[in-house]
Amino acid sequence: MNSETKICQNCKKDFTIEPDDFSFYEKMKVPVPTWCPDCRMVRRLIWRNERNLFRRKDALTGEDSFSGFPAEANLQTYENSYWYGDKWNSLDYGMDYDFSKPFFKQFYDLLSRVPLMAKSSASFMINSDYCNEAGRLRNAYLCFDSDFVENSAYLVKATNMNDSFDSHEVIEGELCYEDVMVYKSYRTFYSLDCESCVDVWFSKGLRGCTNCFGCVNLRGKSYYFFNEQLPKEEYEKRLSELNLGSYESISKIRIKVLEFWQKFPVKYYHGIRNISFTGDRISDCKNVRDSFSIQEGENMRYIEISVLKAANSYDCVQLFMGVENAYECTTVGEGAYNLRYCFNSWGGSRDLEYCGYCIGVVDCFGCVGLKKKQYCVFNKQYTKEEYFDLVEKIKKHMNDMPYVDHIGRSYVYGEFFPSEFSPLAYNESLAQDYVPINREQAKEKGFVWREPNAREFQTTIKGVDLPDLINDVPESITKEIIACETCKRAYRIVPIELQFYKRIGLPLPHKCHNCRFLDRYEFINKPKLYHRSCMKEGCENEFETSYSPDSSEIVYCEKCYQQEVY
Ligand SMILES: [Zn+2]
Ligand SMILES: [Zn+2]
Ligand SMILES: [Zn+2]
Structure with a gap:
């Protein structure tokens, strides 16, 4: 099969589907993508929040709790220990498939009703x-x-x-x-x-x-x-x-x-021990292309973040602890196998499509918050025969009655979830770390944007007024609310942290943890590759690198770099 050039449904730019890509789509029994790789990446990233904790009401107790979802998100959350327990049953929220409405609209309705774990974490x-x-x-x-x-x-x-x-x-x-x-x-x-x-x-x-x-x-x-x-x-x-x-x-x-x-x-890239690859922060990988932050991966393309082994997967954000045959997923792991268009599912989940927050679930379609179930659609239990029959009808219906968003993008079977159905605004999600934009740009591109709630804490000391020497820091510092030197927001020194600084002999930080993160994040190249030449005089080697042409680094090919180490 030859390469094929297509026009992205979202950004209207050209993108190429290569023979290897076609074989993957065929093997996974999925249609070829209608969005370009960059737009697909952003669409997935909007479904993942790592660093923002919000206060929101617990659906069980009505009390304030910390969550990875903002208070404004149209959904319910339970404290994680209760969510993982057996005192509630997510099949109670089951619904019949309605052939008079687009699939994605119905899924959004289910997602807003089934309680999700307040924080996306495994039970241990x-x-x-x-x-x-x-x-x-x-x-x-x-x-x-x-x-x-x-x-x-x-x-x-x-x-x-x-x-x-x-x-x-x-x-x-x-x-x-x-x-x-x-x-x-x-x-x-x-x-x-x-x-x-x-x-x-x-x-x-x-x-x-x-x-x-x-x-x-x-x-x-x-x-x-x-x-x-x-x-x-x-x-x-x-x-x-x-x-x-x-x-x-x-x-x-x-x-x-x-x-x-x-x-x-x-x-030209960070990483070691790779065979046939393009990307950055890649180690112990074989045949991994256009991917970033990958450890121990094989036969993968368009992956952002994968740790502790993954293979034969395309278009995923965050794979962990043994994943195979995943396509268009965000945050799946722990032995996940053959997952398509899923988010936040682990615990040995297999053969799922369009599912979210499913743990140890097999053969399910369009389900939310299930644990150890099989043959369910929209959280309703079917027999094996009924299940496979219904799934075929739904896939056909998704193509006959696509969801069309407010700017005319059409979602049939084979598209990941529309970003407007994510509980997260663009700037609350990982998309803002990977592809930072401002409020106006978000509006232009049709993304949700939310200004953070100003949580004002009365600070008791300024970062700049902290003792210069660690030896002069009193134990009582853990009681202070410190004002960040840069953003003025409040932060604390927690006891294990203070013990560490004293043990090693390191001074207290003057910035809040978020500003410290942003300083370190400056060292991480964005997930984009540039075709460049080695900057060593006389060398004509070319490569794909995430160092942009306007970065200040002197970028060498592997051979020239090895001559510089000693
Ligand atoms: Zn595009
Ligand atoms: Zn700060
Ligand atoms: Zn060179």
């Missing part, structure tokens, strides 16, 4: 209430999109992390702080793109290094200080002179380090 959470899009956390605070995390706070995209704070995209680490893309490391601080490091500070692009400070692109080195080898005693002397427990010293070092890093070339 201990003392980790203020976390969202997470599973298997213990004593975690404000951790998002994370699994297997203990005694940690302010982590985003963390897997298997202990006693770590304020980091982004970190895997298998302990006692880490202010890291971005740091893997299998211990006591690694303020570092970027490092693997298998111990006692490393302010470093970038290091592999297998110990006791390094302010270094770039080193392999298996110890006692290096700004890429200069020092005797052990001299290295330790320099570190003690830096006064790392002072906020002022750390701030000055940060500026100096960023300038130093800029002098060295970067590899």
